[in-house]
Amino acid sequence: MVRDFLLGFGDGLEAAEGYRAVRGFLKSYAGNEATYNSYRTHVERLLLWSLLVAGKPIVELRxxxxxxxxxxxxxxxxxxIGPVVKSRFLRLGSRKKLDTxxxxxxxxxxxxxxxxxxxxRKIAREAVATLPSRPYRMxxxxxxxxxAVCGSFFQHAIDEGLTxxxxxxxVKQKSIYKQRNTLDVASRSLTQLQWSYVIETAEQMAVANPLHERTLFIVATLFSMYLRVSDLVGRDNWRPTMGDIRRDSMGNWWFHVVGKGNKAAKISIRDDYIQNYLVRYRRHLQLSSLPSAHEKTSLISTLKGRGGLSDRHIRLLLQEVFDSTLVRMAQEGWNNDEIDxxxxxxxxxxxxxxxxxxxxxxxMKDLQADLRHNSLSTTQNTYYNSLDEQRAHSVKGLKIKN
Structure with missing residues (x-):
């Protein structure tokens, strides 16, 4: 299919050569699925644009x-532009994926x-209304x-002698296209009230249905150790196990993880998590209260006992908790500002x-280490906003009319 598509272009566009150059570039990132998919999206657009719009070989772009x-x-x-992300190809076959x-x-x-x-989307669903139309915005x-991606591709092409x-x-004035934004973490965080409802809802779900003990454990684990979803899903060369939660000679607990960029790290664990959530979940699984350093039991398993859950599966479990929390807060009379x-x-x-x-x-340095930020300034600028508070306080009492 791809070959036929490329053959449809004239020889002067060197479509097949450009495709091979792109494939060679992406092959370098085949070991990291998330990076590969992200890079493929951008360099694929560039290849299609060079062939269909610019009308010139990709390696001859200036x-x-x-x-x-x-x-x-x-x-x-x-x-x-499509309405949602779609797969490039459709598989024909049985439910189980086969080489044939x-x-x-x-x-x-x-x-x-x-x-x-x-x-x-949620507001439209609640109101049983159609989604408002919005123009595309990158x-x-x-x-x-x-x-970053297209620049890396051309550096690869230079190294390969293709250009x-x-x-x-x-491009000299990149600021025309992009701007530096400081992460407003408050807009992507729950309030104390919302979080208390989220964890209570997860606990209530676990009491009502023991199958949700796993969901409660996931919520508590993500929150307690500032984890990314990949820290629970694992990577090609690492899958999290109960044995990765270890106690040192001083009695402190640590989660040993392989994070972004395949960097090994350890995250300090609060006692509350160990005593009230880890022990609870392990007893639910009929395991000993605390893990041993060499235990191979998967940290998260399917309900049938198979080790590991997918990124999507974990997100769906979390979404169920968020949705139930939203309904519960609305039923208990909290106003829209509190639950929005x-x-x-x-x-x-x-x-x-x-x-x-x-x-x-x-x-600050302890939090940086557990968040696994490369730069202390990232932690400082994101979570230690004392300068913002000082700045806001300095203007708060000023009058418009003296």
Missing amino acids: RRDAEAFMEFCLNPPSDW DSYIINEQWRPFSHTVAKRE SQGSVAQVF EVNPFRA QLRSASLHWLRHTSATFDAPHRD
Whole structure:
């Protein structure tokens, strides 16, 4: 299918050569699925644009082409945009994926997808209304990624002797397309009230149905150790086990993890988590109260006992808790201002929420180590906003009319 598509272009566009260059670049990231998928999205758009819009081989693009591509990404034509993310190909075969399965092109796939904010989707669902139409808008994070990924591709092409220039590095005024934003973590964190309802709801779900003991354990684990979802799912070379939760000679508990960039680290664990959530879940699993250093039991398992859950599965379990919390708070009479953030809440919010709550009580370097931030300034700027508070306080009492 891909070969036939490439053969449809004239020889002057060198479509097959460009495709091979892109594949060679992406092969370097095959060991990290998330990075591979992200890089493929951007460099695939660049290849398609060079063939279908610019009408020139991808390795012959220059600075003006890079600028034109950026403008294109910021405002792509409607026929390049789909309503949701779709698979590029559709598999034909049984429910279980087999090597003998065949594939066809998915006619619904588009290089760009229009995403609707989670909050808007939930409000529309609650009101039984259609979603409002919004123009496509590329996020600032995606804009920065276009420069990074496409720049990396051309550096790869230079190293391979395919070209001599990197058009994306040659763009002088990148600020035209992207801006530096400080993360407003408050907009992606739960309030103390909301978090208390979330954890109580998870506990109530576990009491009502023991199958939700796993859900409660996931919520408590993510929150207690500022984890990313990949820390629970694992990586190609590491899967989290109960034995990764270890006590040192001083009686302190640590979670030994392999995080982003395959960096090994250890995260300090609060006693409350060990005593009230880890012990509870292990007893539910009919294990000893505390894990041993060499225990191989999966940290999270399927209900049938198979080790490991997918990223999507964990997110769905968390979403069920958020949805139940939203309903519960509404039923108990809390106003919309108090519950609205829950409509946007996602798994990663638990990391921000916990770090925000803990920052006033922890040394900045200790929190940085457990969050696994490379730079202390990231932790400081995100969670220690004393300068913002001082700035707000300095203007709060000023009068408009003296």
